[in-house]
Amino acid sequence: MREQEKVIKDPVHGYIYVHDPVIWDLLNTREMQRLRRIRQLGTAYLTYPGGEHSRFAHSLGVYEVIRQVLSHFERNGYRWPTEDRRLAYAAGLLHDIGHAPFSHALESVLNTRHEEWSEQIIRHPETEVHQVLARVASDFPAQVGDVLGKRYPRRIIVSLVSSQLDGDRLDYLMRDAVMTGVDYGKFDLPRIVRILLPKDDRLVARQSGQHTVEAYLLARYFMYWQVYFHPVCRAAEVLLKNLLARAKALVEDGAREISPFSALNRLLAADYGVADYLGVDDSLLLAAMHGWRDHPDGVLADLSRRFLDRHLPKYRELGAPLSDERLSAVKDLVRGAGFDPAYYCTIDEIGTVYYDYYLGAQKGVHGDGLFLWDEASGALTEMSQISEPIRAMAQETQRTARRIFLPEEVTGNSQLSLQLDRWIRP
């Protein structure tokens, strides 16, 4: 059995170390290699030019964080069976295997969830990842699927892949901060790895590392507002979604051969299987858009040109939800300017829960909390009980961005924009 150290250079972790031949074989599967052609941050590269990194680099990074955490545990006297280690590595590496092109836009147009696809791809006997996993043991693909679906009985393995301090979040937050250049999104990842420990079959942090964890949670908050919810990032996402929705509508109207790519055509026709799903990536969608620049359907052609040439829609903040009456007045305005409001007038509402334990506990339902372990007393305390900044952040659940996206031809026209302001002003 070959067991030779492989080393991969990485901008976030320095080096990524692979010893297990199963992990190496997984990396070389067709489905993992596809993730090189899916951008981790979707359309955010149109705002942050550095944000071009792939799901492949992120997946490798999640594996590496889990490897570092387990290696830290082992150096400190916690014994891990080889099978458990391999299961955690494989689940970390494959957790995003089901992502669609540009990460989220197509998912919402097709009304699917990448988490479900990840499990399906792992369980499907014809995928290469399934075949590599099944060589370990016939039930190994199902175990990896159970970890991703959070059904695996050993909670600690699930929490390495998905929890408040899992390998996924720790890698994507750092990677997205490094690649976009958003410095205040960075945090002390090597120290987080050192303060983690397993207690009661879950992942907890030493209380002496409280401020390191606070800095990480704040970095997460900053990344949401500075990158993931950034209005220009959202503008590109809205444009891409409208473009895909238009392509889908044309297919539903009978244009089955909308692109030269049968996998994409079948996806848009909602008549597809695992092979079709895996056959579509960012490069294929971009190639389809190049073809659509001259499509006879004016809307599809125009939206494709706008995306490729980066003529993003402009936004106005909405303080409160628009009444039906005001919204239909805005739509009339857009229609009057020569644009179909179904594809050129979009309200985007977005927000998240930054730390969900505290509010959950108030309702008597405990969310996925973060626990600090006090070495002296042996007590485990939930983070927001002792951290003022985290308590404040946990309560900030009301913060939602509500924006309306419109063509620049509307917002940039002084007369139209005066009328627009009258309808959207609270």
Ligand code: NI
């Ligand atoms: Ni991920």
